[in-house]
Amino acid sequence: MIDWLLDPVHWSGSDGIPIRLFEQVAISGASLLIAALVALPVGLWIGHTGRAANLAINIANIGRAIPSLAAIGIIAPITQAFDPELGFKVYPTLFAMVILAIPPILVNAYAGVSGVDRELVEAARGMGFRERQILARIEAPIALPVIAGGLRSATVQVIATATLGALFGFGGLGRYLVDGVAQNDDGQIFGGVFLVAALALLAEGGFALLQRVLTSPGLRLAQSSAETPSA
Amino acid sequence: MIDWGWVGDHLGAILGRTVQHLELAAIAVAVGFAISFGLGLLAISYRRTYPLFSGIAGILYTIPSLAVFAALVSVTGLSIYTAEIPLIAYTLVILVRSIVAGFDSVPRDVLEAADGMGYNRRERFRRIVLPLSVPLMVAGLRLASVSSIGLVTISATLGASFGGLGFFIFEGYHREFPTEILVGAVPSIVLAIVVDIAFVRVQRRLTPWAQEQEVRRDTWEGLPSGPSVGF
Amino acid sequence: MARTLEWRTRTGVDTDHGRAATVEFDHVSKVYGPVSARARRAGSPPAPGAVNDLSLAIPAGAICVLVGPSGCGKTTSLKMVNRLIEPTSGRILLGGIDAATRELTDLRRGIGYVIQQTGLFPHQTIVENVGTVPRLLGWPAARIKERSEELLGLVGLDPAKYAGRFPSQLSGGERQRVGVARALAADPPIMLMDEPFGAVDPIVRERLQDEFLRLQEDIAKTILFVTHDIDEAIKMGDLVAVFQQGGRVAQFGTPTELLASPASDFVARFVGADRGLKRLSLSRVRDISLQPAVIGRLGEPAGEARRRALADPLPYLLLVDGLERPVGWLRDIEIDGDGVLTEAMAIPMSPLLSPETTLKDALSMMLDADVHTGIVVDRTGRVSGLVTTESIGGFLRETAVGATPAPEQDAP
Numbered sequence A: 001m002i003d004w005l006l007d008p009v010h011w012s013g014s015d016g017i018p019i020r021l022f023e024q025v026a027i028s029g030a031s032l033l034i035a036a037l038v039a040l041p042v043g044l045w046i047g048h049t050g051r052a053a054n055l056a057i058n059i060a061n062i063g064r065a066i067p068s069l070a071a072i073g074i075i076a077p078i079t080q081a082f083d084p085e086l087g088f089k090v091y092p093t094l095f096a097m098v099i100l101a102i103p104p105i106l107v108n109a110y111a112g113v114s115g116v117d118r119e120l121v122e123a124a125r126g127m128g129f130r131e132r133q134i135l136a137r138i139e140a141p142i143a144l145p146v147i148a149g150g151l152r153s154a155t156v157q158v159i160a161t162a163t164l165g166a167l168f169g170f171g172g173l174g175r176y177l178v179d180g181v182a183q184n185d186d187g188q189i190f191g192g193v194f195l196v197a198a199l200a201l202l203a204e205g206g207f208a209l210l211q212r213v214l215t216s217p218g219l220r221l222a223q224s225s226a227e228t229p230s231a
Numbered sequence B: 001m002i003d004w005g006w007v008g009d010h011l012g013a014i015l016g017r018t019v020q021h022l023e024l025a026a027i028a029v030a031v032g033f034a035i036s037f038g039l040g041l042l043a044i045s046y047r048r049t050y051p052l053f054s055g056i057a058g059i060l061y062t063i064p065s066l067a068v069f070a071a072l073v074s075v076t077g078l079s080i081y082t083a084e085i086p087l088i089a090y091t092l093v094i095l096v097r098s099i100v101a102g103f104d105s106v107p108r109d110v111l112e113a114a115d116g117m118g119y120n121r122r123e124r125f126r127r128i129v130l131p132l133s134v135p136l137m138v139a140g141l142r143l144a145s146v147s148s149i150g151l152v153t154i155s156a157t158l159g160a161s162f163g164g165l166g167f168f169i170f171e172g173y174h175r176e177f178p179t180e181i182l183v184g185a186v187p188s189i190v191l192a193i194v195v196d197i198a199f200v201r202v203q204r205r206l207t208p209w210a211q212e213q214e215v216r217r218d219t220w221e222g223l224p225s226g227p228s229v230g231f
Numbered sequence C: 001m002a003r004t005l006e007w008r009t010r011t012g013v014d015t016d017h018g019r020a021a022t023v024e025f026d027h028v029s030k031v032y033g034p035v036s037a038r039a040r041r042a043g044s045p046p047a048p049g050a051v052n053d054l055s056l057a058i059p060a061g062a063i064c065v066l067v068g069p070s071g072c073g074k075t076t077s078l079k080m081v082n083r084l085i086e087p088t089s090g091r092i093l094l095g096g097i098d099a100a101t102r103e104l105t106d107l108r109r110g111i112g113y114v115i116q117q118t119g120l121f122p123h124q125t126i127v128e129n130v131g132t133v134p135r136l137l138g139w140p141a142a143r144i145k146e147r148s149e150e151l152l153g154l155v156g157l158d159p160a161k162y163a164g165r166f167p168s169q170l171s172g173g174e175r176q177r178v179g180v181a182r183a184l185a186a187d188p189p190i191m192l193m194d195e196p197f198g199a200v201d202p203i204v205r206e207r208l209q210d211e212f213l214r215l216q217e218d219i220a221k222t223i224l225f226v227t228h229d230i231d232e233a234i235k236m237g238d239l240v241a242v243f244q245q246g247g248r249v250a251q252f253g254t255p256t257e258l259l260a261s262p263a264s265d266f267v268a269r270f271v272g273a274d275r276g277l278k279r280l281s282l283s284r285v286r287d288i289s290l291q292p293a294v295i296g297r298l299g300e301p302a303g304e305a306r307r308r309a310l311a312d313p314l315p316y317l318l319l320v321d322g323l324e325r326p327v328g329w330l331r332d333i334e335i336d337g338d339g340v341l342t343e344a345m346a347i348p349m350s351p352l353l354s355p356e357t358t359l360k361d362a363l364s365m366m367l368d369a370d371v372h373t374g375i376v377v378d379r380t381g382r383v384s385g386l387v388t389t390e391s392i393g394g395f396l397r398e399t400a401v402g403a404t405p406a407p408e409q410d411a412p
């Protein structure tokens, strides 16, 4: 595996590690972005209003149950009909990853916001905050650790799972796994595993760091003092 | 678009693959639960082992299932173990956490009351801790079952003797025959959703006192930011 | 119709430090929405109105306490003022203007709101919390900061020490002070306080109550104050509205009126069997007429003093020094007719009371002492008269208007 990783041949060309890494990051980033654009507003809003929460969460849970491979399989024939090239290689994986990423983002946004003390929200309302201001200035900052947890979970899942795209002609790091199996090349398989795991852990670490930076010190203190109650 | 004639001719095979799909998933969850229960007991007896286990589990989750299946071929050859070992391993990650969370969910004052009434540790565990941790265990089983159903489709990469309904997805892809892809994809999605809903029913039965919302939530909050299976 | 008592109802007053406005409930009712299907299945009866035809006029600058058992509609009534809950019918007039006609957030930004759990924002520092409403109102940053620090000082928190802290780094009592400061930030004419001191221990609560009363002397806001604690109501209220189930006012009046003449059995029970004692805590020694003491001076001939003492119904003579400060009691028949009065003859002192001592404290001290008589002294320590248990009893009898419960006055 180390030999395979260190071999300069694998670091250049159209199927070199930088390109594959880029493809993996690109598809993960794009699908997470789409998922976040859909799931965050919905999750925040149902968390704030409590309206349609059951419906949205149940849909999210169903999305959670859909096997990604099956999702790719179902989407492929449809998108291919519109665009034979990208519709076969990119869109199925992209959509399947969006489906995979939406539930954790949506449910955590919902749980985070609806978990904010209702007394606090009413205090804000009583002081004359508008509903949007309550969401943006009170609920979202307080729910931030939970919301970021959802994004973090979605990111790791997507990075690991996007490798399935390689079975359906997409590039990315999954190629090394699929090609390694086909060519019976253990070095390539484990090299690919290493790269995927490293990328996922890197993303997770990045999120953990971001979470720390973005969480108000007041919340961190509140958490630690909740564990050891003070007078 | 769908070749219903093909579907009609292969009803027997579809049924057989469905049964195989359920079998592979059920074995994984059953064995996984047995092992997890033991590990959970270990974790609450020896607290220090738990962070270590969590760490390993976290890394395991970043490794694409595709790669785990492939890597095992060189160790176990093509046997039932090749399919089941990864399936079981992924259930462990979910189940140990939910079992430990279940044990930990018993309020301290309840434990104290039990001690005060003269339960010894065994009795206390059997009569108090175990029943009270059932809801979280079932939540874990739900997640483990659904993700196993998803993972079984990927075991089709091992060859025609595995994969359950996933077999059709792969064969259909290689034969460029959309009907067969859908015959694999749609039922596996239905299977996952049906099992998911069945577990929700069980959860409600077991915790009639919990609000609907709580049932939905703790499924997710068992693993709030933990990475998840690439299924 | 609600009574306005000795308060003149004006639509608004300007005090030295800010503004206050009248608050008037005009036949206000609240029925909570239709019961959910789930609750109906659970067999709960259809909800009667939480508040029924409430009419109450609160003059500007007064503290009006809404007090009553749990679930009687106090919070609902309070929240209808800042329209966190919309009344089902009736009007609420603030400074003479119907609250329903005002723009919602504008209305709320002009009303201070303090709740039991303080509702401080955990992710913001103390100074940010206090500056909340000014920020919503778009004040310049420098003015917000200046105002926030001023208010922290006003509620007794040193800005240098507390401004940068987070709510979780404060004690319960400190958090409540910040809650009050935050509500005052934009100098609202009206404050709503829902069990503001309910979550702190009794000692801290008492201190917060005292400080708040002192603060109110300066700011003179119109304050609606909810509590379920009758003692707090009597202490804090200029006016007290006793609520009964369904948001009905069983009695509305000053604390003294409430205690002296409860309007119904319900009010009498609610204020408690010890309402006589409670009234004592509302009155002070200066409120009752003092009895003259028979005085003997140190060094005075004893025979003369004995004669004076025996002539008075009180069997004691009060011994004082040259500055008329009390030294001790002498029992009249035990005074030896020869020689002069000396300190050695005196039996132990009664408690010394100031005109500011509450009658309740006075009575308690007197019961503890040998002689059931309190000596009232002025600021320089000179005797100004005596208080006896009988004179306190007499005071209670005099001020009790109609000792038997009168029919309910405010309920329809």
Ligand SMILES: Nc1ncnc2c1ncn2[C@@H]1O[C@H](COP(=O)(O)OP(=O)(O)O)[C@@H](O)[C@H]1O
Pocket (backbone or CB within 6 Å): C032, C033, C047, C050, C068, C069, C070, C071, C072, C073, C074, C075, C076, C077
């Ligand atoms: N949001 C609500 N929906 C339905 N009923 C409510 C609601 N809030 C309060 N109530 C009911 O209205 C009555 C008055 O409640 P509340 O004003 O909170 O009483 P208090 O503050 O005096 O304890 C109670 O019977 C309560 O159950």
Ligand SMILES: [Mg+2]
Pocket (backbone or CB within 6 Å): C074, C075, C076
């Ligand atoms: Mg209340």
